[in-house]
Amino acid sequence: MDDIVKQALAKWPNVPDCYGWLGLDARGNWYMRDDRTQAMGAFPAAKGSLLQHDKLIDFIQRNYEHDDAGQWFFQNGPQRVYVELEAAPWVWRIDDDFAVSTHTGVPATPTDCLLDEAGKLYFATTLGLGLVHTQDVGIAAAAIEQSRWVPQTVEAGTLPNRFGHVLSPAARQAGRANMPAAS
Incomplete structure (x- = not known):
């Protein structure tokens, strides 16, 4: 602050x-x-x-x-x-080297990778939950293909309660x- x-x-x-x-x-x-x-x-x-x-x-x-x-x-x-x-409270940006940061520029490390019923990709981190920016979904897909992140299916409506x-x-x-x- x-x-x-x-x-x-x-x-x-x-x-x-x-x-x-x-x-x-x-x-x-x-x-x-x-x-x-x-x-x-x-x-x-x-x-x-x-x-x-x-x-x-x-x-x-x-x-x-x-x-x-x-x-x-x-x-x-x-x-x-x-x-x-x-x-979600965060929108994740992903660099070509798969480094993740918030829309505010703070680095983060995904602990969970979540895919909702509409195909939206989320990461949970120690900072909280965020949605992967649409422009970075291709980079995320490459990381998923390399098994860096393994998406778990989730219903979007459950995310606020689950992540507080x-x-x-x-x-x-x-x-x-x-x-x-x-x-």
Whole structure:
């Protein structure tokens, strides 16, 4: 977490949390979701505006964390901005040498390789669960053919409960969804 964020937290400890305003899609893109977008429906059906400002994206990614309930957020100064997730808290990028990193650039080592009913490939790591970026599925397939990773079949709907993350903190906050807490 950035020092400036820590200072803001100390100065203003009681700022209300923010829900529904930020989304992370299955390709690791961030979306700003204003009132109009939120009124149009849940993420990802109503995505909002794609963030394209590199410094803002870097700031979000440096301050991206989760709480004890498995809700992922961006610590924006003293305010937690909870993130609506399309698929998982992480989107994995895979290099040609099969090195894996998060969409935020943090290296990770897969402990489990999971394939859902729609053919989406996920990795579980010590950082949590993430979806393999669509542009890297070919590299992942090569690794699977070499037996570096052995996919286990899984139902996508079971992943949040199994890995303790919340796809929609806004729905959970509003009481519209019975989302699991992290174990």
